[in-house]
Amino acid sequence: MFGRKKPRKNRRKGKKTKQRAKFIGLVQLAFKLIVAVTSVAAVTTFFILIHDLLTQCDYFDISHMTIEGTQRLSQKEIAQQAQVGKGMNILAVNLSLVRKRLLAHPWIAEAGVSREIPSGLSIWIKEHSPLAVVDVGKKFLINHSGKIFKTWDTSDPADLPVVRGLNVLDLPPVSGQVNPAKGDIARNRTAPFEAVMKVLRLGIKQGSILPNRSISQIWVDRQIGLTLHAFDRIKTINLGYDDYDGKYNMLAKLFSYLKHQQTVSDFDFIDLNNLNRVVVNPLRQE
Secondary structure, eight states: OOOOOOOOOOHHHHHHHHHHHHHHHHHHHHHHHHHHHHHHHHHHHHHHHHHHHHHTOGGGBOOEEEEEOOSSSOHHHHHHHHTOOTTSBTTTOOHHHHHHHHHTSTTEEEEEEEEETTTEEEEEEEEOOEEEEEESSSEEEEETTSOEEEEOOTTSOSSSOEEESOOGGGSOOOTTOOOSOOHHHHHHHHHHHHHHHHHHHHHTSTTOSSOGGGEEEEEEETTTEEEEEETTTTEEEEEESSOHHHHHHHHHHHHHHHHTOSSEEEEEEEEOSSTTSOEEEEEEOO
């Protein structure tokens, strides 16, 4: 009647077995972590030692530097700005930091730095090319792109055209800044500056009838446009707005005409605002 009793599982024994397996797993995991951390530390220490060895080795000390692209600045000024020189370890030089130092100089527009293993350092720069001085209560130098790159001082070129009649909002924003004028207002306020740039770019063309070096001042009037004071500073040329190519061509014809006139030696005023009604005030020979 009575069947055989089934043996009961030793629950306590099974529980101990699971705990032992879990403990062994944790020990193995800890061992692996220790091995991994030790390996990383060893590799890191190895590379630190190699880095220290190389950056302190005389073999990689700078013995010669090549500096290219200087015009206004001297090679000594470039080296001082870069804060590098002979005897420094070439591998210890932070090229990115050196480039940032160079670009912090107001006259440097572009810069590059490279190593010449084992002991050379090469630096090249491109300097800003000043186009004019813009006077808005404070004088600034602008380059051929129309960008302000530094405040003018007495050590800067004195033979550049001086632009007057603009205000700060007429100028393009300095890199990293935003022009506070917006929308149509911004476009209208920068139109006089764009007119100035068109005339200045005509003045740097080879064979220009009115090269920038002959212009002492460009006066901007929002109503009548641009007026130039050129040559001996007493000659006034009213260009107005727009069609500056056509007006420079007309100016070339006028200069040629005046040159061949026996009774006219020069002029003191030319109005080219309207090409259909050009006005010339000649200086007659006595």
